[in-house]
Amino acid sequence: MNGPIRKVTIFVSLLLAALLVNTTWISVVRTDSLNNDTRNRRVRDAEFSRNRGAILVGNEPIAESVPRSGRFPFVRTYPDGELWSSVTGWYSYDYGRSGLEQSFNQQLAGTSSEQSFARVIDLLTGRQSSGANVQTTLNPAAQKAAVDALGDKRGAVVAMNYETGEILSLVSTPTYDPNLLATVDLGEAQRAWSELLNADDEPLKGRATREVYPPGSTFKLITAAAALEDGMVPDTMVDAPDSLPLPNSSRSMGNSTNCGGDRVTIQQAMQTSCNTAFGNLGLELGADKMTQMAEAFGFNQDPTVDIAAAKSRFPGELDEAQTALTAIGQYDVAASPLQMVQVVAAIANDGRMMKPYLVSTVTNRDLTVLSSTSPQEQSRPVSESTAELLRQMMVATVEDGTGTPAQISGVTIGGKTGTAQTAPDRPPYAWFVGYAEDPKVAIVAFVEDADVARDDISGGKLAAPIFRKVLEALR
């Protein structure tokens, strides 16, 4: 009988080997995906109970973990939650994270690979591990001005130092109080969540970076840039009829403002935000050049900012009619406010687009620097001379064009208004993008539910004052 017993023994050892191999498989292959699963309560509880690092503006924390007693030893608090919610995002037990809480989660929680050495030291010395602090580039005055200026309107403001790419203000309104979601009273958090989620004005939307909207006439900056790069000059004459019939279609493009003649210079067209002139420019340049320019400015590219952001869209495979429409920022063009401020910043910075960033340094609690960001040139969408000509046109627009509401005496300001209509039954979007030479800052003001007439002047009237208030706060 020993022969079969030996064979059975071999069979049994194969069974046990299978168990061991499978256990190895679990620890090597499956562990990461299981630990990253949002439903893994063990990981969630542990993270929620950690002493997370603070998010700082200057020396003031805008998000910090405060010790308490009970099931969770720390509670995440936001000293001025409403003001900074667009930046910090929320941090909750049941509803995940957003904003910087999400994009710097590992550093804040102390679980990133750079911190593994510190974790080992903590383990050996018996210290409670804690996360790193995140230092932002934001400017409290500008942030406050932006929130106040937007008031109860749905909209967004992004202000950026165009020489470095530091984001000085990032606001999406309506704001909300992240404390409501971060509370350890999970039932309370649940109520707050459903209230915020179902609110009519959708406060949880990240309008500044995570949503894309038709940029309207602000996109004419890119059309103008393509024209100048193609060898035209601001004095080049363009046809500006009252109505431009779109090729191969029954529709035609109209003007919402007075262009000041049947043939105007590009600069005049910019000042008056003349649709038909830019439509003609788009037809003249063709879809390929338009697409090239839009993509050089960052459309259809993955966002490089250190917070969750959406890709801005420039449609492909355009026929002539669509090309004319995209040239004035309609049809399927969609940009986030952050994308538009990057366009202006590149123009203001001699055609050099800087990588936008919110976080300047990440420091451990013992003040050793984990990582720091230095200004970094991202691309050169236009040449220096083109940028200069564009600035000249933008300054003219503010001095004597649709952008006059943005004027501040004694400051050189260039800008462009935009009023984008999407559907006849909803109010148009109001845009104003612009820059100042002192302080060196590019700002976009965007209002989603502009209750104004559908022309650029009124769009400028609504958005430009917001721009101005933020700029004044930065001076």
Add this chain to the structure above:
Amino acid sequence: MSEQVQPAVSDEVIVYRKRRGVELLLLLLAQSFGFAGWIITDLNLYGELPSNLIVVACIWYGMGVAAHLVVRFLLPYADPIILPCVFLLNGLGLAMIYRIDQIPEPIKDDSMTQLIWTGLGLILFAAVIIVLRDHRRLQRYPYLMFIGGLFLLLLPLMPGIGHASGGAQIWIRVAGFSFQPAEIAKIMLAIAFAAYFYEKREVLALAGRRFLGIELPRARDLGPIMIMWGASLAVMVFQNDLGTSLLFFGLFTVMIYIATERPAWPILAGTLFIGAALAAYKFTNHVPRRVNAWLDPFSDYDKNLQIISAQFGFAWGGLFGRGWGLGRPGLTPLAKSDMIAAALGEEIGVLGLMAIIMVYGLLIARGFKTALTAPDGFGKLLAAGLSFVFALQVFAIIGGVTRLLPLTGLTTPFMSQGGSSLIANWIIIGILMVISHRARMPQAATAAPQEVGDLEAHTAVISR
């Protein structure tokens, strides 16, 4: 063993070393694992040593020493590794149950109950050794054992006393105590098969018709196989328990194979079982649910919470585990019974779980070693069968918890909370120790077993 060739009687005597002292040392070491787990749990949770440290130490180590003394005086030649392995597993199980007791408010004292069951198991272990003395006595009543075992196996299906839990109807409840009769049936059927097959091995091994190059047994000898197959099927279909049915069918198949040395039996039986399993998958609700929970647990998060939570536990524990008392094993339903392997994996890590699998492997290996050296065919069969049952059970439950196979409701031997399983397994260990003592006793190198007293005139002693 169709042809029993008796070696010539020689004067050489094989003498195994008793190794009882080694056993005692190993035993104390093995017991310390569970004991340390218990202490570390308290240190981690409350920052102080358990208040009843001395009492528990006396009881726990006392149990080990008592078991050792019984073996030392009654079975001096028994295998020295088996008992330490069992105490190691049992201790870890106790410590983990104690640790999970600490989770709810107010804390429970299931570990105390489990300790009492362990004591009872030890008493039965000793009783088996004292009463049995020679395993060959078990050979006398194969049919009685067979009928009794089948009766116990199917008992939970009786209305009134059977009750279901977790979808499987494998318990009976009498006077407030619930009991899994299948655990006892396991032993009775193993004994019955061993006796019956040993007796009938010649008949069963007779070549019947050849089919596809396989020698099939004669039709009349297919009777017992069919009865067993039917019983396993009944367990699978009516008790909704794939694990138990696999266990019994596997035991049966392996024993008939060892007795007859005909590979046709396992092939035939395996085919039958696979057919039955496919049918069960087609026609029952329970089996497909389990299979789906195995292949794609995340498809229905709420329904497969148990297995998913166990996986999360493994991931959270990582390689070295969270440490005693520092994991969250309580998040997994039934962490003390079915999922104790997951709880251990979470707290002492994947490495700890692998070590536990290795200890099971060692225990099973010693069981098979006993089977190989046993002097009589019945002892061989019984030891091999019992060892195989352990192996299959460990494979099925740990494989189920780690998602190697569909989860079944089997207990983890010596670890899971549950008296019936613990007692039955201790009885099995008792029987294995008795066989092992017989197997390692000094005897002349012949196939005929004899008593120690017959060996006065030996001339040479070969030490192994």
